[in-house]
Amino acid sequence: xIAPDALERRAAxxxxxxxxxxxxxxxxxxxxVWQVLVTxxxxxxxxxxxxxxxxQALVEDWGLLWHSLLVTLKITLGAxxxxxxxxxxxxxxxxxxxxxxLSLFPYAVILQVTPIVAVAPxxxxxxxxxxxxxxxxxxxxxxxxxxxxTTLGLRSVDPGLMNLMRLYKAGSxxxxxxxxxxxxxxxxxxxxxxSSGLALIGAVVAEFVAGTGAAGAGLAYQILQAGLxxxxxxxxxxxxxxxxxxxxxFLAMVWLSKAALRNWHESxxxxxxx
Amino acid sequence: MxxxxxxxxxxxxxxxxxxxxxxxxxxxxxxxxxxxxxVTLLGPSGCGKSTILxxxxxxxxxxxxxxxxxxxxxxxxxxxxxxxxxxxQSATLMPWARVATNVRLPLDLAGVPRPAAEGAVRDSLAxxxxxxxxSSYPRELSGGMQMRASIARxxxxxxxxLLMDEPFGALDEITRTRLDAExxxxxxxxxxxxxxxxxxxxxAVFLSQRVVVMSARPGRLLDEVTIDEPYPRTEAFRVSQRxxxxxxxxQSGLVEASRETGVRS
Ligand SMILES: Nc1ncnc2c1ncn2[C@@H]1O[C@H](COP(=O)(O)OP(=O)(O)O)[C@@H](O)[C@H]1O
Ligand SMILES: [Mg+2]
Numbered sequence: 038x039i040a041p042d043a044l045e046r047r048a049a050x051x052x053x054x055x056x057x058x059x060x061x062x063x064x065x066x067x068x069x070v071w072q073v074l075v076t077x078x079x080x081x082x083x084x085x086x087x088x089x090x091x092x093q094a095l096v097e098d099w100g101l102l103w104h105s106l107l108v109t110l111k112i113t114l115g116a117x118x119x120x121x122x123x124x125x126x127x128x129x130x131x132x133x134x135x136x137x138x139l140s141l142f143p144y145a146v147i148l149q150v151t152p153i154v155a156v157a158p159x160x161x162x163x164x165x166x167x168x169x170x171x172x173x174x175x176x177x178x179x180x181x182x183x184x185x186x187t188t189l190g191l192r193s194v195d196p197g198l199m200n201l202m203r204l205y206k207a208g209s210x211x212x213x214x215x216x217x218x219x220x221x222x223x224x225x226x227x228x229x230x231x232s233s234g235l236a237l238i239g240a241v242v243a244e245f246v247a248g249t250g251a252a253g254a255g256l257a258y259q260i261l262q263a264g265l266x267x268x269x270x271x272x273x274x275x276x277x278x279x280x281x282x283x284x285x286x287f288l289a290m291v292w293l294s295k296a297a298l299r300n301w302h303e304s305x306x307x308x309x310x311x
Numbered sequence: 312m313x314x315x316x317x318x319x320x321x322x323x324x325x326x327x328x329x330x331x332x333x334x335x336x337x338x339x340x341x342x343x344x345x346x347x348x349x350v351t352l353l354g355p356s357g358c359g360k361s362t363i364l365x366x367x368x369x370x371x372x373x374x375x376x377x378x379x380x381x382x383x384x385x386x387x388x389x390x391x392x393x394x395x396x397x398x399x400q401s402a403t404l405m406p407w408a409r410v411a412t413n414v415r416l417p418l419d420l421a422g423v424p425r426p427a428a429e430g431a432v433r434d435s436l437a438x439x440x441x442x443x444x445x446s447s448y449p450r451e452l453s454g455g456m457q458m459r460a461s462i463a464r465x466x467x468x469x470x471x472x473l474l475m476d477e478p479f480g481a482l483d484e485i486t487r488t489r490l491d492a493e494x495x496x497x498x499x500x501x502x503x504x505x506x507x508x509x510x511x512x513x514x515a516v517f518l519s520q521r522v523v524v525m526s527a528r529p530g531r532l533l534d535e536v537t538i539d540e541p542y543p544r545t546e547a548f549r550v551s552q553r554x555x556x557x558x559x560x561x562q563s564g565l566v567e568a569s570r571e572t573g574v575r576s
Contacts, residue, residue, distance in 0.1 A: 195403065197399050197401060197403035198403055198405060200365075200370055200397075200399070200403075201397075201399075201403055201416070202420070203370055204368055204369075204370065204395070204396075204397055205416070205417050205420045205421070206389055206420070207420045211420060215405075215416070215419075216405070219405065219407045219408075222407070300407070300448055301406045301407040301448055301449075301450065302406070302407075306450075
């Protein structure tokens with residue numbers, strides 16, 4: 038007979054394995070069906086390449102793709118850092134002054150709802166350095182969640198704790214550091230998850246608009262070129278690199294959030310019953 | 312120790328409160344709390360008990376009337392003045408901070424140097440039976456233990472006046488009676504002044520020297536009952552005939568109060 042404790046542990050292990058195995062299984066299944074269909078109907082590779090052909094392109098074009106990935110990543114990370122920095126700064130200002138928020142928040146919304154494709158050409162004309170222009174475009178896409186989430190977080194202070202601070206005559210700096218900043222942390226990390234993905238999307242869209250080739254050829258440029266040349270296997274390969282980059286960014290943010298909040302916030306508690 | 316020195320720690324003189332929303336929470340109330348006294352405000356929920364405590368704590372300003380602390384205005388409180396502490400209905404701990412950091416908060420805000428503050432935190436935690444939980448997070452504690460931490464935080468500044476707003480209302484009966492007894496022990500040792508709020512008749516009788524019965528909204532003081540029983544009060548007191556008599560006296564006062572509620576809402 039197995040002790041209930043061991044049973045529970047085994048159930049937990051099974052669940053952990055399933056969480057990874059299930060989606061991987063789906064992927065494998067899709068890939069196999071895809072390969073079989075392409076082979077069976079003998080589809081030309083410039084329309085639908087089989088997974089094996091894509092894999093081959095991935096390996097053969099790796100040098101090119103790697104170089105482009107670095108270009109796109111540089112824009113993405115630059116934009117992400119800028120969005121986090123500026124967004125947090127703006128959120129602090131908004132949280133300290135209702136007035137400032139009331140007068141400026143609508144413009145943050147306008148920035149958010151205006152399609153970046155429409156604004157990018159203007160920025161690219163105005164800013165001489167293409168790389169900086171691209172970073173600015175991606176920043177515009179990525180900054181809004183940081184502003185709105187962090188502002189909300191800085192305001193979402195437990196009223197009981199607020200009363201406590203007032204009882205002990207805490208100054209507004211004390212309230213900010215001891216209360217507002219920690220209260221905002223879960224909101225801020227939530228924003229990072231969204232914003233990191235948006236920075237990547239912003240970078241790709243901006244690259245598309247700029248159409249930068251030569252030295253500054255990012256992943257978007259490779260996709261664009263591969264499309265024009267009907268090099269669909271390379272297009273797929275670039276797409277895969279792009280997607281994996283997005284997933285990696287997201288996972289990094291999840292890890293960061295977990296590391297920062299695991300001691301106290303409900304969202305990151307590892308439930309452990311003893 | 313004699314109870315004779317009738318010095319008012321806090322005196323409310325015709326104090327009324329109407330919230331900006333238009334809610335008339337408190338009709339004029341006059342009440343004086345003597346040094347070292349344990350006073351309980353007893354009344355149906357919504358009658359303005361928390362409002363009175365918030366006014367005493369200086370967290371809200373009265374619409375009418377005057378409040379005096381140790382015979383002076385609000386300047387009597389604060390950094391160089393008398394110390395006031397408050398325990399709320401929920402433990403109100405910072406979930407991201409360890410127990411020791413939570414308890415240290417009032418000292419940190421007062422700029423007390425770290426070594427001295429840490430000593431005071433240890434003493435305060437020991438006082439409420441939480442020695443050894445310094446580095447736990449609030450979520451790792453039971454409801455009763457969180458409340459103890461909250462009391463430790465209130466006591467860490469060695470307050471002269473302790474305000475308690477239904478502190479044990481959310482706890483189970485067994486934990487509540489135990490914490491009631493422990494609170495009395497602390498009060499007997501240190502003789503700070505306590506203004507305690509509850510809607511439990513039994514808690515009021517067990518703890519207080521004086522119980523002030525309030526009417527339903529808008530709150531008024533209906534009745535005042537002195538629980539003339541010696542301390543320390545033991546568990547035997549809880550089941551004594553005299554305990555029941557006091558409880559009955561308060562019960563009739565409360566029935567009157569809630570009858571007025573019935574008319575109003
Ligand atoms: N900040 C506030 N703004 C408006 N109304 C309030 C506020 N606080 C309390 N009230 C109202 O005042 C009345 C008394 O509230 P309270 O003092 O909390 O009663 P109690 O503590 O006795 O339950 C209630 O009707 C409540 O809804
Ligand atoms: Mg209340």
